Amino acid sequence: MAIAVIDAWSPNYNSRSGAAIDCIVIHDTESDTAAAALSWFESPESQVSAHYVIDRDGAIYRCVAEMFRAWHAGSSELEGRTDVNDFSLGIELVGFATGTYTDVQIDTVVELCVDLCLRYPAITAARIVGHSDIATPPGRKTDPGPHFPWDAVRARVRIELDRRLA
Numbered sequence: 001m002a003i004a005v006i007d008a009w010s011p012n013y014n015s016r017s018g019a020a021i022d023c024i025v026i027h028d029t030e031s032d033t034a035a036a037a038l039s040w041f042e043s044p045e046s047q048v049s050a051h052y053v054i055d056r057d058g059a060i061y062r063c064v065a066e067m068f069r070a071w072h073a074g075s076s077e078l079e080g081r082t083d084v085n086d087f088s089l090g091i092e093l094v095g096f097a098t099g100t101y102t103d104v105q106i107d108t109v110v111e112l113c114v115d116l117c118l119r120y121p122a123i124t125a126a127r128i129v130g131h132s133d134i135a136t137p138p139g140r141k142t143d144p145g146p147h148f149p150w151d152a153v154r155a156r157v158r159i160e161l162d163r164r165l166a
Contacts, residue, residue, distance in 0.1 A: 003060060003115055005052075010041040010063040012049035012071050019086040021066065022122035024113055025073055027092045027131045028143040029053065034061060034094050047071060050090035052112060058104035060112060064090075074141075076134040084134050089116060089123075097132075097145030110153055114160045125154040125161070 027050060029037035034055040041049045041063050050072040053061040064070035072090030076083065091109060095101050117123045130148065135141035 003111060005060045005062045008038045008042070008053070008061040008063055010049035010070070011044050012041060012047055013064040013068040014071075016067070016069045016086055019069075020122060021087060021089060021120045023078060023084070023088045023127040023129060024116060024123055025084060025088045025090050025129055025131055025134060026109065026144045026148065027072060027090060028097050028145060029092045029094050030096055030143070031094065032056075032096075034059065037092060037094060038063070050092045052090070053092045053094065054105050054108050054112070055094050056102050056105060058102075058108040060108060066116075073131065073134060075136045077136050078129065078134045082136075089120075093144055093148075097143040098147075099145070100147045101144075106149060106153065110156045110160070113153070113157050114164070117157065117161055118164065125157040128154060128157065 031037050034053055037053050040046050049064050049070045051064045051066055051070050066089060069085050070090050073084040078084050093101055093105055113128055131141045131143045
């Protein structure tokens, strides 16, 4: 399935300085509309961005080109490597860490993650993590929250990757 993406560019990015992309970080926007999140990302003063935003209806917005380092992870560490922005792609889900996500958002995040894993083979289902998993100090962030279906998402990504790579 081809993924339709709407460009909504953010000025909040810089160079990866040669770092290879090898993980995906899932966030929530802490807003109920994509417009609110996109407005925040479009503001140079916010100094915040992500590569993608997935709206409640499944629409995907691209805010930063993958070749660049989006500013989504903040102070972070994954497997002993700090500054996770350098080697990750950030996906924001419209919603709140305390709430639930729509079925179409989950379907879309699975499809987008599969697409990214196929294009960046170092990203495996196990390297799809939440902001809460990488934020330092631990406990600083809670997104995407307790209602995000990690086991189902990772299992669906694995199944689809196996199917497409067979």
